[in-house]
Amino acid sequence: MYVKAATSLNRVWCAGLLLAACLPVHAIRADWEFSVFTAENLAPAGMDRAFEYQAYRLMDEHADRLQGVNAVVTRFGNTIVITGQAQDEGDRARVDKLVLGVAGITREQDNGPVVIPVRTRECGGKAMAANTRRKSIVKPDKDCSSLRSDDDLQLQVKGQVFNHIGIASSDPARQHAGAALQAAQAGMVLLDAGIVDATDRSVIRLVAQDGVMYVLGSPNAFSQDKVRATLMTIDGVSEVRFYFDQPELPNAGS
Numbered sequence: 001m002y003v004k005a006a007t008s009l010n011r012v013w014c015a016g017l018l019l020a021a022c023l024p025v026h027a028i029r030a031d032w033e034f035s036v037f038t039a040e041n042l043a044p045a046g047m048d049r050a051f052e053y054q055a056y057r058l059m060d061e062h063a064d065r066l067q068g069v070n071a072v073v074t075r076f077g078n079t080i081v082i083t084g085q086a087q088d089e090g091d092r093a094r095v096d097k098l099v100l101g102v103a104g105i106t107r108e109q110d111n112g113p114v115v116i117p118v119r120t121r122e123c124g125g126k127a128m129a130a131n132t133r134r135k136s137i138v139k140p141d142k143d144c145s146s147l148r149s150d151d152d153l154q155l156q157v158k159g160q161v162f163n164h165i166g167i168a169s170s171d172p173a174r175q176h177a178g179a180a181l182q183a184a185q186a187g188m189v190l191l192d193a194g195i196v197d198a199t200d201r202s203v204i205r206l207v208a209q210d211g212v213m214y215v216l217g218s219p220n221a222f223s224q225d226k227v228r229a230t231l232m233t234i235d236g237v238s239e240v241r242f243y244f245d246q247p248e249l250p251n252a253g254s
Helices: 002-022 044-061 089-103 172-193 224-231
Strands: 070-076 079-086 105-107 114-117 159-163 204-209 212-217 239-244
Touching: 044 070, 044 089, 070 172, 070 204, 070 212, 079 089, 079 172, 079 204, 079 212, 079 239, 089 105, 089 159, 105 159, 114 159, 172 204, 172 212, 172 224, 212 224, 224 239
Parallel strands: 079 159, 212 239
Antiparallel strands: 070 079, 105 114, 204 212
């Protein structure tokens, strides 16, 4: 009886396999079809993550020129922070150039944090092309949402890129892992304190480097004093710096 039942199940299974083999490929994979990836489909936090992924992908492609580099790229809208470890200033500069190149931006002054578009034509002829939700509306190979403009006034808005990569660490892998652990602890501490949802990438981003906790976020989204006091309770954190994503519009009449 059990043998007959097993034989029947085997026949059903084989028939199913045969039917699947005869079906068109698109019929089998119908549930696996995804819409074409475009920046328009992403929320602001998704745009930030896509930017970071692109930067990491390029670093992997150029790994032969970046040996000994452990870089972390963290973006919140118009603000980008680069942390990690490099063997020398040359690698530090190469990572900086790569991150700027992902967005088609350049530093307004050498070694300064303020960045501007390389060419406005790359962003549809506008000063920068993105609205308040940071959606890219131009060339797919340029993520122009890393900076944005006022859609009504067409005024250029400058962004900021901070390169805090450390040089010549005696144990770069351990230091890199320690910074990641410290940032994770910071998120947990803020969650436990109920000050802000540290897992919400659209509200706050945390990254650690050499005892400094960098906080990226929107102005007025949380209390700076409470966040600073809470983060300073973490072992090894000696300073807390805030980098807020806020436009720097030209002065009236300038």
